[in-house]
Amino acid sequence: MIPPAFEYMRAGSVEEAVRALAGAGEDARVLAGGQSLLPLLRLRLAFPELVVDVGRIPELSGVREEGDTLVVGALTTHHDVVHDPLVRRHAGLLAAATATVADPAVRHRGTLGGSLAHADPAGDLPAVVLALDADLVAVGPRGQRSIPAREFFVDYLQSALEPDELLVEIRVPKADGWGFHYEKFHRTAQAWPIVGVAALVRRDDGHIAEARVGLANMGSTPLRATATEEALAGSGDAQSVARAAESAAIGTQPSQDLSGSPEYRAHLARVLTRRAVLAAAGMG
Structure with missing residues (x-):
């Protein structure tokens, strides 16, 4: 099917993306890897007036350590999650489950943050971050807030993200010895x-x-x-x-x-x- 018409803008920074989302309210959707949003558009299950592309914001990708926590950028692709040495060493469950997501083409384009923000209960990764007791960090006009995974998933395809908030990172406690x-x-x-x-x-x-x-x-x-x-x-x-x-x-x-x-x-x-x-x- 042909998606409904919408305006498109590519954000160059988190701040620019948040401003665009705040201006459009509930009529905007975020595009990351596109593996969740594009099927919704084609099936006409989503009718945004604005699509905000965050796929080229560099600070949203990558994995780093902060003490006993792994910080995974929301734009980190499934492929990179699977092969990242820090994830494999300290959060092996996340790497193992991500390796089973769809197929290599999807894993090269799809992102961890996009999968979680999509909030599909049939997805692999929401259940994984729930088991890992992860926190999901969002940025909006009112600043930054951390949402425990147990509170992030609200209902079918509904997360705790406000319409003007952007998921920026996932904080995973290291599971060494588990x-x-x-x-x-x-x-x-x-x-x-x-x-x-x-x-x-x-x-x-x-x-x-x-x-x-x-x-x-x-x-x-x-x-x-x-x-x-x-x-x-x-x-x-x-x-x-x-x-x-x-x-x-x-x-x-x-x-x-x-x-x-x-x-x-x-x-x-x-x-x-x-x-x-x-x-x-x-x-x-």
Whole structure:
């Protein structure tokens, strides 16, 4: 389909982008890599009067360390996230999950910030940053603010970003010493997961001391499997992990669509959580 008509401007700085967004209000959309926005435009699911292109703002790309935190620029491409040595060393879950996003062409154009701002609960990366306890930093006319990942995803395709705010960076606590694994079930390699599970596990004396489990496509936002996380504490074998994984779908509201029923998705969440946790804990 042909997208609706809109005005286009290329921002040369964060300040210029914020001014443009503030001037247009809710009638503006941000273009980063374009892998999320362009399909919405073509399908006429978005009708912006202004598209603000931030794809050439240099300070929004790259990865750096700040003490115990990794700071990933919102324009850092999926490809660069996958291959960045800091991400691989200190946030391996993010690198591993990003490597499964779509295909190489999409990963070379798509950006971490664009994927998160799109707020698709079926996307891989929202569930991952939720499991990582990341903070997302936005800049607007009122200044800068940090939004915890657990508060950033509000509803289906809706984030906590105000219309005049721009996501500029993602701050990820280093997960040194944690095991990790991303498991998903999908129809084809390029498709969104029918269900995805991001698992982080910290072991102590042969037992799971702490676990975090993020779920993709199990509701209108990415979710944490909190009941399973609590049940995993103290687990030391595959049987106890399997019992804890049976709680993975508690508190979720999976959708009904052509890919599966809510009951099917709940079953997948339990199975994939068991696999992901066992792999992250080195028990698989």
